[in-house]
Amino acid sequence: MVNIMSALEGIAVRVEAASGNITPLLHEIRHALRRVAQGGEGTTIDLGSLPLAPGEEKRIEDLLGQGEVRAELNALGPTVVQETRYPGVWYITHRNTEQEVVARFIEVTRMPELLLAQSEDMRRAVSELDSKLPGGNRDVGHDDH
Amino acid sequence: MTLLDFARGPGLQWSLIILIAGVLWRLGGTILLNARKDLSRPRHKGTLTDGLKVIATRSLPAHQFEKRIRFQHFSGYAWHIALFISVLFFAPHIFFFESLLGFGWPGLPNGIILATAAIAVAILIALLIRRASHPVQRLISNADDYISILLVIAPLVTGILAFAHVGARYPTLLAVHLLSVEAMFVWFPFGKLMHAALTFPSRFQAGASYGRKGVRA
Amino acid sequence: MRKDQSLGEYLFSQGVSRRGFLKFCSATASLMALPPSMVGRVAAALESARRPSVIWLSFQECTGCTESLTRSHAPTVESLIFDAISLDYHHTLQAAAGFAAEEAREAAMRENAGKYLLVVDGSIPIGNPAYSTIAGISNLDMLKESAANAAAIIAVGTCASFGGIPHANPNPTGAVSVSDIIKDKPIINVSGCPPIPVVITGVLAHFLTFGSIPDLDELGRPKAFFGQSIHDRCYRRPFYERGQFAKTFDDEGARLGWCLYELGCKGPTTYNACATLKWNEGTSFPIGSGHGCIGCSEPDFWDKGSFYRPISAGLWGSREALLGAAAAGAAIGIGSALAARSRKKKAVAEEAKSS
Structure with a gap:
């Protein structure tokens, strides 16, 4: 795949410009970020719903850059959560088990929901620990309510 | 067959045939009808230049009435120029003419076309209101005038709606736009829109005849 | 997945974490072209979704729709969705053959009467039932029989949706669409030749998630995918607005990626999601690869003149009729002028005689 793509790039095709959707996207991100900074709700943007010219996804990634946090989680294939150089703006790439991109999102929030430990998973973890620790199942009742 | 298929196919073909x-029927009939031989001796030679001169002089407002007809005169010019720009320089229109004539020409950006089309509609509506309210104009207007104006406004308005995707799906709007143009084509030879083909020949004819008789015009 | 299990229970039993499930829901919402704010609702619905039975019938078709579907670029989500439906009959994909296959179809119809989803690809020949049969049953009879107890029907591909290529002039088999025959069931048309794979799975996902059919346009297609034209979502649209058009497939304009309208692109009159979802793992779509849209998701796309003629150019074949009209018009004009002149001459002569 990689070889084919670089071979294609050798053909003298210059894509002059652009869908014109990047600037509005950046505006949307700025508005969303201001809202979050003032204590308001977060925003998720599905990059799959935007008509983008070839190479524009890469441009968006480059424009947003990379910030301090990068998290990788492994759930039904790898997912990379990358904070951009603008704190509070996250670039999320979901891949499947075959490493193919399934969906791309830009999330504007303090912490992407996906990174938080989920209650269901924690309950499951408690019972798993219970089974490993003799006599440790007394507390489980409280959690289940 | 959808509405758009009809409008692009048989509708377009038959309206163009009509x-x-x-146009050729009326033009041929009108030109040949006047070809009676004038036996009088001409007062002035060079009817060709006399005819051309009147085409030019009649294209400016007459001195005597200049003040009173200035609005009418220049808004008429503005309307025609705006109409021609939006008809002749919108790229999809050029592709239409190219399919008909076998050659095309460069177009203008859509923003300019949209603006000129909007200006054309505004001027024509202003002129229509004036025609309906001005006592003299109202008196000399008949159904033909109003039908002709409406049939020319319709393609402009439907064209703008189709361009802006307002009111319905684009294929439907495009079909309505084409059908409105076709209605105009069918009416054209039989109503006052025919002035487009007759204005200059009739001015030429008048000029040539004045010249021959020694009338200064 | 057992039939009595909900999807949530099934994923849980497969060791999928809540995070994995939320990721699956995000991808599914994206697949269904729902806004990300709907992920919560998708999660709630999918958690308790039950596994519907699906019967897939292939009539006059080229198998391109099935090929497209099996090359879907998001296998995890798709395979989960296919795990989550019970594909009880699909004569290209199923292992069973002959009587066993037909028995599976009949059993699924019996056991899930009123609840199963019927998927159809291909058109139905009504010129002569023998043009296309499966297990000795004509396509028409099999469709009517299978549709009778279906909850809903998904017509996959332009053939099943609108008749497609078999229906093209002169339509030798009398091919018609599903909606030409079945009038009393909800039908979702997923047109395209073939449809975009994720659109097929997106529609299945919608049915699985919400147990209902999505919002449809006037041609029965889901608005989420067919709500906007290719032209409206095309990244080359700014060139159209500026009047910059490729004149040939290899001129400077073509290399610069200018608009393909003049080369016959049918994007303005074609409704589909190619410009956003794209093909081959989201790599590109026809316009991205330098060829105009041929309008494959629209009815009768095959019979709308050349793929390489601009939309604004008429659909007639030649200029001869117009030249004929010119000649006829001139002849009538000359004739009427001559007639008028002779009338005038006669009148003058009569006046001279009488005076």
């Missing part, structure tokens, strides 16, 4: 046959 337009071309009708």
Whole structure:
């Protein structure tokens, strides 16, 4: 795949410009970020719903850059959560088990929901620990309510 | 067959047949009808230049009435120029003419076309209101005038709606736009829109005849 | 997945974490072209979704729709969705053949009467039932029989949706669409030749998630995918607005990626999601690869003149009729002028005689 793509790039095709959707996207991100900074709700943007010219996804990634946090989680294939150089703006790439991109999102929030430990998973973890620790199942009742 | 298929196919073909046959019918009939031999001796030689001169002089407002007809005169010019720009320089229109004539020409950006089309509609509506309210104009207007104006406004308005995707799906709007143009084509040879083909020949004819008789015009 | 299990229970039993499930829901919402704010609702619905039975019938078709579907670029989500439906009959994909296959179809119809989803690809020949049969049953009879107890029907591909290529002039088999025959069931048309794979799975996902059919346009297609034209979502649209058009497939304009309208692109009159979802793992779509849209998701796309003629150019074949009209018009004009002149001459002569 990689070889084919670089071979294609050798053909003298210059894509002059652009869908014109990047600037509005950046505006949307700025508005969303201001809202979050003032204590308001977060925003998720599905990059799959935007008509983008070839190479524009890469441009968006480059424009947003990379910030301090990068998290990788492994759930039904790898997912990379990358904070951009603008704190509070996250670039999320979901891949499947075959490493193919399934969906791309830009999330504007303090912490992407996906990174938080989920209650269901924690309950499951408690019972798993219970089974490993003799006599440790007394507390489980409280959690289940 | 969808509405758009009809508008692009048989509708377009038959309206063009009626337009071309009708215009040539009226033009041929009118020109040949006047070809009676004038036996009097001409007062002035060079009827060709006399005819051309009148085409030019009649294209400016007459001195005597200049003040009173200035609005009418220049808004008429503005309307025609705006109409021609939006008809002749919108790229999809050029592709239409190219399919008909075999050659095309460069177009203008859509923003300019949209603006000129909007200006054309505004001027024509202003002129229509004036025609309906001005006592003299109202008196000399008949149904033909109003039908002709409406049939020319319709393609402009439907064209703008189609361009802006307002009111319905684009294929439907495009079909309505084409059908409105076709209605105009069919009416063209038989109503006052025919002035487009007759204005200059009739000015030429008048100029040539004045010249021959020694009238200064 | 057992039939009595909900999807949530099934994923849980497969060791999928809540995070994995939320990721699956995000991808599914994206697949269904729902806004990300709907992920919560998708999660709630999918958690308790039950596994519907699906019967897939292939009539006059080229198998391109099935090929497209099996090359879907998001296998995890798709395979989960296919795990989550019970594909009880699909004569290209199923292992069973002959009587066993037909028995599976009949059993699924019996056991899930009123609840199963019927998927159809291909058109139905009504010129002569023998043009296309499966297990000795004509396509028409099999469709009517299978549709009778279906909850809903998904017509996959332009053939099943609108008749497609078999229906093209002169339509030798009398091919018609599903909606030409079945009038009393909800039908979702997923047109395209073939449809975009994720659109097929997106529609299945919608049915699985919400147990209902999505919002449809006037041609029965889901608005989420067919709500906007290719032209409206095309990244080359700014060139159209500026009047910059490729004149040939290899001129400077073509290399610069200018608009393909003049080369016959049918994007303005074609409704589909190619410009956003794209093909081959989201790599590109026809316009991205330098060829105009041929309008494959629209009815009768095969019979709308050349793929390489601009939309604004008429659909007639030649200029001869117009030249004929010109000649006829001139002849009538000359004739009427001559007639008028002779009338005038006669009148003048009569006046001279009488005076």
